[in-house]
Amino acid sequence: MIKALSFNMRLLAHHELEGFGGIGEGMALQQTRDGRRILWLAHEAAPKNFTGVDVSDPRAPRVIVQTDLPHAKMRSNSLDVTGDVMAVAYQTSDVGMKPAGFDLFDISRPEQPKRISHFDASGPFSRGVQQVWFVDGEFVHMSSGAPDFQPRFPEDDQIYRIVDVRNPAKPLDAGRWWLPGTREGDKEPAPARLDPRIATGYRVHNTNVFPERPDRAYLGYIDGGAVILDIADKSRPTVVGQWNHSPPFNGFTHTVLPLFDRKLLIVSDECVRDDGIDWPRLVWVVDGRNERNPVPISTFPTAPVDAFIKRGGRFGAHNLHENQPVPTSFRSETIIVGTFFNAGVRVYDTANPFQPQEIAYYVPEAPKLARSGTIQLNDVYVDEKRIVYTVDRHAGGLYVLEMTV
């Protein structure tokens, strides 16, 4: 058994989520009207849809609701909460299946989430929605297929879509953008594929929009790199700037997190292969002073490669805490928290952007039933009190930590 490793982080609680401890990349913290704090988690795979955990006392998390998916060939993976409304993504394992899209739920009574509406994104070439970003109560920004979108390559099926949910009972298609050349019929040539041993496609992963710049969307476009869009007119997003480290790097840009005051972008990759096959998957610091010309200036120091790369499962960057513009979210222009699969959750100080420092980490011991024999921390959410919630991809469930940095 590999023992837990910690530096400037303390484990407050661990919850296996009633035996369904495989969580995707949807985490949101609701402050209820009666004063409770409910952490909502989207499961990584069927049979469970989402779980609500009462974390009012972070040392004693309590599951208050856990829901099932309609069938096993789909997953939710992603969710977001604004006020008492929760958006939950649905992605199917194959094209042409349903339900593929997202649901809006009324969670004013968290024990009994009530579906308000369903937005259908299914189609002959669509697997539905991989990720949702919903922080203003008005628009869902997402990575999704569409009924009328046919990609040239099947793995380029998820495009950036904006859905107007100001009337949550009637979500409306508000806009979309895809990398030119990836749609069947585009006049632009298809972008050159990366090395087939590591190529994962030209589609969007995270789609972040913040109140500081409501006219900008920050996209992680997988093998297409980081993309900054002008969305002042949501019906016609246009490219402002792009940056792609690949080739020569290995693609899979996941999150583009802007630090507005400092004009920096923190860009994370996602490791998607076990045992270091797609190494290195990193977190990059990009100078964003000129949006049209983002320039990489450093990478986060990696966990000791020799110690982790063959330890089992994935090793490398994945999700970052995204400075969600909601009252229950930690927001920092310098401290960045991310998950790195078998290397746990790690905290970096970017005060000197040319030389980010690792200032804390926690690597839980391998969960019981872990198929890789290691922890695979998948996503992280940090609350305004600096409590860190992080989840295992397969079995371990929820880990609640305290940062002492």
Added chain:
Amino acid sequence: MKRDPLAGRIPIILITGFLGSGKTTLLGKLLRHPGMDHAAVIINELGDIAIDHQLVASSSEQMTLLGNGCLCCTVRTDLQETLRELFVRRRAGEVIDFDRVFVETTGLADPVPVLHSFQSDGLLGAQYRLDGVVTVVDAVNGMGQLDTQPEAVKQAALADRIVLSKTDLARDSSALVSRLKALNPFVSIATAVQGEIDPALLTGLSPGSAKALPAELNRWLGSGDTYLGKALEGKHQAGNHDASIKTFSLRFERPFTWDSLNAALQALTALRGPDLLRVKGIVNVSGEPGPVILQAAQHVIHPPVTLESWRDADRSSRIVFITRNIAREAVESLFSAVGALTSS
């Protein structure tokens, strides 16, 4: 929100002692203490300290993990290298997640090498901080050593905490205590009988967080009459060697500017660096949200750290000086002259 400049760094405690002071006995007992879980102890020679093999959980050439969760290791080439290696191996999960490091020094209380390595070595400076200096003083022979050994006087003067050992063997240690207090009025004194001491008394010597409370700062700078445990009394009496060591605290009511503080410290270190055994203080610097923690020794000035806020009404600066033959008046007049020059 920003990083706490103190809380995220692993504290280092230097343990020194007069010859035959019982430092080795103390370290030996310390290694076995249940309160040493997650502590690392760097010693010079493992052979000096008898470790019962039944207490050893695992062992390699240089490192021994004890059953109580304490990691004991011997110095490799030098302290800097050992501290680096410990941290690197900690990250890789090869050694325990130690959260404090005790370092046995070879009879020298001097924090300069450690402070200097924090400055010159980016990794060390980013991950560690100096908590303070603990000096073990022998209650039986301490007085004689202070009389005959200038180095012993220096060790006592530099200490943030003095551990008085062998008090069970000494008939009366009040004269020694008085002398130590005269030498170093800012120190707090704890006692150890047969090397037994609560490890908690050897840590928390300096502020451990930017949220440090006034009580913590006062404890660090010393109120002049701090005892831990049993109060020990006596009249202040200076010995022959003691006269050259000057220990005093200056208080400044007017805030400094970064320029004036910098200029005063630069002038002092340039003129009398080698005689500036230790400087520690909390300083009010204009424009900073809270007190600035100052640490220096000889020519090395540790990068200052600003605390989050002032937590009481007293906004004056307090700086403790431990010097060799630099009089209080000289430092005072230097600071006021620099203050006058930089404010004009």
